[in-house]
Amino acid sequence: MGRYLSTLRIFWIASLTAELEYKANFVIELVATAGNLVGSIFVLSLFYGRGQSLGGWSWEGALVVLGVYTLLEGVTSTLLQPNLSTIVAHVRTGSLDFVLLKPIDSQFWLSARTFSPWGLPGIALGAALIGYAAWKAGATPSPPTLLAAALMLVASLLILYSLWFVLAASSIWFVKIWNATEVLRSVLVAGRFPVSAFPAGLRAFFTFVVPVAFLTTVPAEAILGRASGPWLLAGGAVAAGSMALSRWFWQFALRFYTSASS
Amino acid sequence: MRPPLAQRLGHARRIAAVLLSSQYAYMLEYRAEIVLWALSGVLPFIMLGLWSAVDAGGGLGMSSLQLARYFLSAFVVRQFTIVWVMYTFEEDNLTGRLSPYLLQPLPLVWRYVAAHLSEQATRLPFVAMLVGLFFLLYPAAFWWPSLASVLLAMLATLAAFALRFLMQFTLTMVCFWSEKASALERLLYLPYLYLSGLVAPLALYPEGVRNFAFWTPFPYMVDVPARILAGETVPVLQSFAAMAAWAALLLPINLLLWRRGLRHYSAMGA
Numbered sequence: 001m002g003r004y005l006s007t008l009r010i011f012w013i014a015s016l017t018a019e020l021e022y023k024a025n026f027v028i029e030l031v032a033t034a035g036n037l038v039g040s041i042f043v044l045s046l047f048y049g050r051g052q053s054l055g056g057w058s059w060e061g062a063l064v065v066l067g068v069y070t071l072l073e074g075v076t077s078t079l080l081q082p083n084l085s086t087i088v089a090h091v092r093t094g095s096l097d098f099v100l101l102k103p104i105d106s107q108f109w110l111s112a113r114t115f116s117p118w119g120l121p122g123i124a125l126g127a128a129l130i131g132y133a134a135w136k137a138g139a140t141p142s143p144p145t146l147l148a149a150a151l152m153l154v155a156s157l158l159i160l161y162s163l164w165f166v167l168a169a170s171s172i173w174f175v176k177i178w179n180a181t182e183v184l185r186s187v188l189v190a191g192r193f194p195v196s197a198f199p200a201g202l203r204a205f206f207t208f209v210v211p212v213a214f215l216t217t218v219p220a221e222a223i224l225g226r227a228s229g230p231w232l233l234a235g236g237a238v239a240a241g242s243m244a245l246s247r248w249f250w251q252f253a254l255r256f257y258t259s260a261s262s
Numbered sequence: 263m264r265p266p267l268a269q270r271l272g273h274a275r276r277i278a279a280v281l282l283s284s285q286y287a288y289m290l291e292y293r294a295e296i297v298l299w300a301l302s303g304v305l306p307f308i309m310l311g312l313w314s315a316v317d318a319g320g321g322l323g324m325s326s327l328q329l330a331r332y333f334l335s336a337f338v339v340r341q342f343t344i345v346w347v348m349y350t351f352e353e354d355n356l357t358g359r360l361s362p363y364l365l366q367p368l369p370l371v372w373r374y375v376a377a378h379l380s381e382q383a384t385r386l387p388f389v390a391m392l393v394g395l396f397f398l399l400y401p402a403a404f405w406w407p408s409l410a411s412v413l414l415a416m417l418a419t420l421a422a423f424a425l426r427f428l429m430q431f432t433l434t435m436v437c438f439w440s441e442k443a444s445a446l447e448r449l450l451y452l453p454y455l456y457l458s459g460l461v462a463p464l465a466l467y468p469e470g471v472r473n474f475a476f477w478t479p480f481p482y483m484v485d486v487p488a489r490i491l492a493g494e495t496v497p498v499l500q501s502f503a504a505m506a507a508w509a510a511l512l513l514p515i516n517l518l519l520w521r522r523g524l525r526h527y528s529a530m531g532a
Contacts, residue, residue: 022442029445042456046462179299181300
């Protein structure tokens, strides 16, 4: 475990140094993230401005959902996207061989090798929005609420990671799979809104097929102190299940990996 | 001495035919990828889900059928106005492929235009299938647009594509001076996303925001063609005039930057 942590530190410092060569990007990312947040709040206001609500959620509650979504987007561009987008190239050029030969878990290496600071504004803005909206909504930061919120946020991060990793790992078979993550990204946009705002069919789809509900709605419920036992259990179970699935899927996919020249 | 006009036109027609057919063959090779790109345009359907659930409460000023037709039309219009020239150009520039292209006796922009048009042709059958699936799931929303509105919507979509291409290609010129120019496209995409009508018909925007939006080029890129296709009344002449005005503003800037950029260009790695 200690070895993995120290390796992680070296990885991230190295990639941070490389990324900071492009400082102007930070300004662009900050403006883009803030602008996107303003746009999303504007879309929410289109619904709430005419006195309607989204699936019975209050304005502040919907803002918490949006905050969780912004946070997840930040994590995606900090860790998931920069790391998992390289699997395709490794498979195509055959350099996955070298990754597999390293004396470290290959899934860990592929998932944590680089760190891109450009998602940090998203993480910060998301956290700030969650804090502000939860306070406005009158949520009390009692220990059980904080614990449930932390647990559900971790669960949602694990589910998001597994979705991305399984798609990216499919490139062992289909080299041109990278666009599939764009499809995933565009479907996850639904996570900007509470899942109960959708009609029944879509709600079922976003709960059972693509678990968008567990990514943003369930953590938001936990943050607002409304989490019920069954949902907490389900969130934990989906997270554990999808992590196990991603682990198994990687082992399974590697059995079909035959290097680039063969 | 320049050859007569008829000969020049025939020459241009032959070049266009070769460019389009070779690009189409190339795009067909990547049809699986293009299907995935097409699928990633599901945003209008997600928004339709939200708006129709809200509409159950009533009082939007748009019936649920109108909403369904609008968002389906917005999906179709979006599919045929997607522009990615900035990313291709950036890659061509960074990998040095730009130099041989520039040596050809053909303005480079036509190569990219042909690639976009061919990609749209590759999308066409898949988009038709998705539209069919939509009506299968939601048969009540089915409608036959009149021939006139189909033709007009096609024209408006083509104009929207041209305007968006011109806009992005103008921004693309920054690639001559910067290696990571495509990050700028993220900034241009923001007003496009929220003002074009992809997330909601502009009719549902507060009046102030709507009036402001129509002073920008963005509503003409989705909202206007989509409403024409959905059979709603649109100030057609005024919209086309606005698009022409924006194009007339952008074109000189584009040409100027292109000339300046070429002078600055010194081939990657050279």
